[in-house]
Amino acid sequence: MTQNQGEGAKVSAGKRISRGDFLKAGSAGVAGAVVLGATGCGGGGGGSGSSGGKNQFVLSFGPDDSGTLKTLVSKFNKQNKGKYKVKWRQMQADTGQYFDQLRTQFQAQSGDIDLIGGDVIWPAQFAANGWIIDLSDRFPESERKKFLDGPIQSNTYNGKIYGVPWYTDAGMLYYRKDLLQKSGFNSPPKTWDELKSMAKKVKQDSGTKFGFVFQGAQYEGGVVDGVEYIASNSGSVLAPSDSKKVTIDSANSVDGLKTEHSMVADGVSPKAVSTYTEQETQTAFLNGDAVFARNWPYMYALISGSKIKPDQVSVAPLPAGSGSGGKSVAGLGGWNFYISAFSQKQDAAYAFVKFATAPEQQKFRALKGSFLPTLKSLYKDKEIINNIPVIKLAPEALSNQVPRPISPYYSDMSLKMQEQFNASVKGATTPQKAANTLQSELKQIIKQGSGA
């Protein structure tokens, strides 16, 4: 660069600077940029190319505030010095965007990424396309037994296992202990109907702005909440026994959507809940504007430092549906490890999976970053229980996890569910109509999928 600029300067100095030299300066810039570009290429390419170092491989994962992944990476690299080296490629924080990026790379059959730290909803689609490998041999039944059932189920497609659960997430009910007590309620609601009547009473007594906030926006999180309402009424989107059978228009499923819609219709939730993601839910609850909130465990840590105090809040499993088959469920979230089918370093990658999901590392991330472990044994660990209050407060939630539909066409289905669930929440359509529309749309997707 310097050399080229020098040349450019010489030209201008010699001739009295005129705008005519603009182009010359321009071409010097181009030449300079070649040098710069080459450096960028060398730096980036050399580091990330998995074909580079011997047994160096790339792990993809989003940003990590807690800093725990960084610790894990350097610990692994130290332990395996000379043998394996993992490099973490930071992807977009937005899960949807991260998915889109991965998809583009897989489509190009790129072997750049060896190991994926990925969302629980991805494995079926990745597996059906042959983008991630079957881990059944590496991760045998005897090992799987040690993990929570929900996450294992979400990694299983066509009877084979494609991912190893890393950490998990479960929908929970946050409630204002103080306000409930003030209105004479000593325990959290057991059913959605109870929740509604409690919310109304507390709103009256304490003047709280909103009764209940949850994620009703048209996005992936809206699907989780919708599925929770449906499953709590013992309904389902796809038949549990046959993932090719659509059951969203069954009476139980429709009841679930009706319950969700009634939150807005009965004035328990604000109209704007149809635009709420986790962020807005958290804003409302932490501002002290809501009696109840449905959110993931992460919100508990944010209570200190907000307008409400930890002793004003408690956590419970989500309420059950009011019908006969009503049960408390928790939408399953969380992240797993998948190994790319295009990777040349699959063994090295699996070594990291084993390392990161071992009790010691899971415990470390649970204590440092409040990530919920996926190993059953860790839920008996005193230190962890004391450190993550939600485990103590709502242990049932983690044994009642319900996954979203498991289908190679999940992303197609999700788009439709996002649209219809949201329309039903905001009253643009009735729950029954939304269910009927979805029934035919999902059927069409399955038909098209098996035809193609």
Next chain:
Amino acid sequence: MATATAGKGQSGGNTLNQVLFYVFLIGFVLVSLFPLLWVFKMSIITKTELFASPPTILPQNPTDSSYTTIFSDPSFQHALLNSTIIAGVTTVVCLFFGSIAAYAIARLRFRLKSSVMTLILAISFFPAVAIIAPLFKEFAQIGLINTYWSVIIADTVFALPLTVWLLVAFFKELPKDLEEAAKVDGATTIQAFQKVIVPLAAPGVFTTAILTFIFAWNEFLFATTFLFDDSTQPVTVVIPNFASQYVTNYGAQAGAAVVVTIPLVIMVLIFQRRIVSGLTAGAVKG
């Protein structure tokens, strides 16, 4: 030209006109700047205030914590440099190829002109979102993925149509006699282009340069697809990552947005002068 209106002062209502003019101007500037001021406010308030309901109008407890966050993040500083390189090189490459092509189209006679023009323009009709996956494949095959060049090339292709069209329009407006005179003096086509046209077209060229630079500076889709780590990622990719899965750090994002906008404002201030003085000054010098 219009300069005369304000300069000469011909009527009694002039003072009133002046006042109205400035009121209009100030109102307009405020509307343009309000969102930026609001974003600036977002960047200096605490998280609690950021999510206060109803929102506060003036900051209650100014804090620099957002700026501490972004400047203690090495990937952000890297991103500033990356953005500058990507946008700068894209601008230079675009103007280089664009002005050459535009000159030929504006000034020279050849038969396939309209086909060439149509082809260049046609590219800007295609939705960028649709070509990303095949483009990724193409770039991966020649090893461009995760280099500046992947984004520079893609940005150039999508900025080139506008560059060429603008420059053609500007070049055509220029008086022909100067160039003819240069040719009579024995200058070649290329020399005539360099010595006469380019300086004369300076206002247009600088306008085009600014627009191209900002286009490349703001580009997100290509950058997020083709670039993998903070050695190459620009600010548009890094800023949204002041977030975790469920929580967005709006304060840090706002601060980062302010930081990346300021250099552009400064650049525009500098280049504006060129645009203003451009035409007349260029003609006199040439």
Next chain:
Amino acid sequence: MTTSSADKKRSRGFLKEELGNPERRTAYYMVLPSLVIILIVALIPIVSSVWLSLHQATIVQTGAFVGLQNYITVFQDSSFLSGFKNTLIFTVVSVFFEFIIGLAIALAINRAFRGRGLVRAAVLVPWAFPTVISAAMWRLMFQDQVGIINYVANTLGLINQPILSNNTLLLIAAILVDVWKTTPFMALLLLAGLQTIPGDVYEAARVDGANILQRFFQITLPLLKPTILVAVLFRTLDSYRVFDLFWVLSNRQLESLSTYVYEGVRITQLQFATGNAAAVFIFVTAFLLALFFIKVLGMQTSTEE
């Protein structure tokens, strides 16, 4: 590439005439680099898109040739139709306001006054603000609990429901943000065009007694027409492909043509072919739009001398 294949069809005389003449030969050399870049980078993906749109295809495999079936499917898809409608409204309304306001600003700041440089720089700030960021910030301003705009609009009684939950309000919000963001672009282009109009033309008109309106309609507008058409065409084509503004502002909720394409080719498993068909549809309709500008509105193309 194309030049040579096009040449083959014509007679040798044409080749000789075009390349034998030094000026013309230079002209071809000068346009060649731009063409080569564009062809290499964009043509292959575009051709593959057209091809895929005519086949049964998922992201991993391409099946049988199905003719225009994908296009028919697209036109029966309500998401596509609402995306099409939103895009049309968005394009027409936002470009209209951008042009009117942009022209007013360009005329206003095309003169000497104190603080001119600052005003010009300030005007460009919205345009310089990265869309992915500004859209997220605007979303926060529109948000129902903490959003200043939602708060003000509610207090004034302008709206009685949350902006972000209603697709019509969202579309209006998107138009507002786009007008805020791209009016400066328009103004700058028009300003540059205004400055190519020689001052003596105005002097002459003033001597002839033309008033300010006459001068505007008889001198400024006609002389500015080429710039106006270029600016409006490019803004129109840009708005027509709107993607990141809708995507971020509405949190993937508001559909446009481009978001429909994105969903098809980058998210779903099964809408891959229809996504490509929609992409080709955008391409073709945009092309027709440009033809309209050139043929009907008389936009200057390069061919005239």
